[in-house]
Amino acid sequence: MNTFRNPVIPGCYADPSVCRVGEDYYLVTSSFEYFPGVPIFHSKDLVNWRQLGHVLDRPSQLNLDGTPCSKGIYAATIRYHNSTFFMITTFVESVTGARKNFYVTATDPAGPWSDPVWLPDAPGIDPSLFFDDDGKCYVMANRQPPGGQQYPKHMEIWMQELDVTNGLLVGPKFSLWDGALKFVHAQEGPHMYKLNGYYYLIIAEGGTGHTHSVTIARSTSITGPYESCKRNPILTHRHLGLNHPVTNIGHADIVQTQDGEWWMFCLGSRPYGGYYRNLGRETFLVPFIWEDGWPVINPGKGYVELEMPRPSLPEHRWPSKPACDHFDAVNLAPEWNFIRTPRDSFMSLTDRPGHLRLKLKPETTTDFVNPSFVGRRQQHIRFAARTVLEFVPKSDKETAGLILLQNNDYQYRVEAARNEKNGVVRLVQRVEGEERTLAEHTVALAEAGKLYLKVEAIGQDYCFYFATQAELWTTLFEHADGTILSVDVAGGFSGTYIGLFASSNGESSVNHADFDYFEYMPLD
Structure with a gap:
């Protein structure tokens, strides 16, 4: 069988986000306190990736002075619209400091990318962009529910229109969804897609540790109400135990190939020598299908495997880098x-x-x-x-x-x-x-x-x-x-x-x- 090995990008490349432009795929990940920020990768087969560089590679784009470890640049989203690439992300100042959302643009994914366009009235972390069929652009991220948190780390997903020309949020903020199950905490990492008349909203829940998961909801209106999938969570490894070779799977983004296949990128970790994760959170790839209008991940198994059948795309290896x-x-x-x-x-x-x-x-x-x-x-x-x-x-x-x-x-x-x-x-x-x-x-x-x-x-x-x-x-x-x-x-x-x-x-x-x-x- 023609297979590939997970993770497709090993090492601490967390919170993957992907977009397709024709036959090319581009992926970004978190970078925290390290500079340059937001590594960007290119692939033609979803399995073999080469790093093009970094999105934030100039001090004018990224001031990490005094940033504590594991703060800085959190989950990024990459999207492509009207010949322009967009990358939106959160800068986390400190443990208790501000969360500042911004985006940058480029016509070439290898750069140069613009200086940041800051969105001071965009709360929360893990922002994402969605371009609707009518040309409107929307930002979504998480925040504490306006009515207050009902349990620890209770969050909701909000959305607002973005005036891309002027770099401003306009119109009202909409409360979209606060997750699949009551008391499942840390609703974050939203991504929206439109398919067959539905708006689909995929988020991460349960925190980025062992209870991490991927959940989904849908609506015929972009502002909701959103219906939670009865199969939620559609992907998690928390039920597989501490000894499973892949843990804390979650924070997903999806892409359809030019051949019509659907694939999901997500983060996960490989503990070894006990439940110790020296490699951090890595980038994994898993296939899924649509069934009754909902995703079914890795049909028949429902989890991410270390070895899986390859996408139908022609294999495209890049020249190997010397050790x-x-x-x-x-x-x-x-x-x-x-x-x-x-x-x-x-x-x-x-x-x-x-x-x-x-x-x-x-x-x-x-x-x-x-x-x-x-x-x-x-x-x-x-x-x-x-x-x-x-x-x-x-x-x-x-x-x-x-x-x-x-x-x-x-x-x-x-x-x-x-x-x-x-x-x-x-x-x-x-x-x-x-x-x-x-x-x-x-x-x-x-x-x-x-x-x-x-x-x-x-x-x-x-x-x-x-x-x-x-x-x-x-x-x-x-x-x-x-x-x-x-x-x-x-x-x-x-x-x-x-x-x-x-x-x-x-x-x-x-x-x-x-x-x-x-x-x-x-x-x-």
Whole structure:
């Protein structure tokens, strides 16, 4: 059987939204506190995806200064209308701060995208756009019901017309729906579609954790009333138990292929080593059919599988990306991110061609700042990552190396540093904001020239190595606990990042660290 493997976009690419333009498909996901924001992907067969770049790739579009971990850019929606792409999303300032909705536009999905059009009178999170047959455009998102919440996290979906020409919401706000079942909380992630005379409203319910789900309602009038599907939730994994290989399925968007098939994109997680989700929430694909006017997901099974029959579309593979980034390009590859918006030029690919140079900054990865860091998502349960570093610390405050980052309080750092007398390489574990050195070895950094660093992960078993000559590895520390890199221990919504960093830890510095390459390889 011709099959594909889920997730189709592995790693913490959450809250997928998709649109089709002819024979091309475009997909966006959340990006939280990372910059650039909102990664955008392109596919011709729904299975093989290439990243075009990011929608929000300029500081003028995205100010993440001071944004806490797992805040920032939440669920985005992408739509196409009259030769223009629209992306609408929420910027979440903080745990208790404002939720600010805005949209940007482009004629080319690879960019450039416009600066934000802010919608100050659009409450809630997870906004979506719907273009009706008469040309009118509508915004919908969630909010607390005007009559008050009847139970914790009780929300409803509202809708209002958008004047796209002037970037303003006009007319009344309509209350559309507050979900399929009483006391199912966190109604969010709305998407609207029109088919066979009905307006269909798909939302997420139950929170983005284990009780996550997809529900649907319909109406012959866009303003309602909306009839809830008696089969709701139409998709969830909460009844499959904690040991199922795919959990917290929800937050869906749908698309019809040019061949007439219907497919649903949704988020989900793959726990491993127990109920630990280091990879965060990933992008999954599942087929569905229409039956009696309602969707039936993966008929006969009703859940998302790791291996499923492919769409009928011709397979279209993109050129494979090399496992090793030698930093030979003018710009960083699109899988790389910064933490929050960069405000200075601490990173260079041209100061020393063929190397990534990171200038030491006083900022660190433990604060809500923009440190000297570049990173990419962990995308596999078993993987190896390695780099080679040239760095001579000038003081005991200066460090550089390899980092595995869940958030500011949960991380592993393989650091080149120096103590009072010698150069050292050490492994630092940070848990609940407290740090301890798990291992430390003396290394003559100035004489060694190059310092090779490597991490290998087999499930939740992380092992760290170093070398002063290529492939002559010395064990730094074995069997480190990977579960501290899971959202289930560290909290938040994002998955683990693997990256490179350089810091002077609170002091000013003119020093820098050069990285010759970074290699990431799955071991599955």
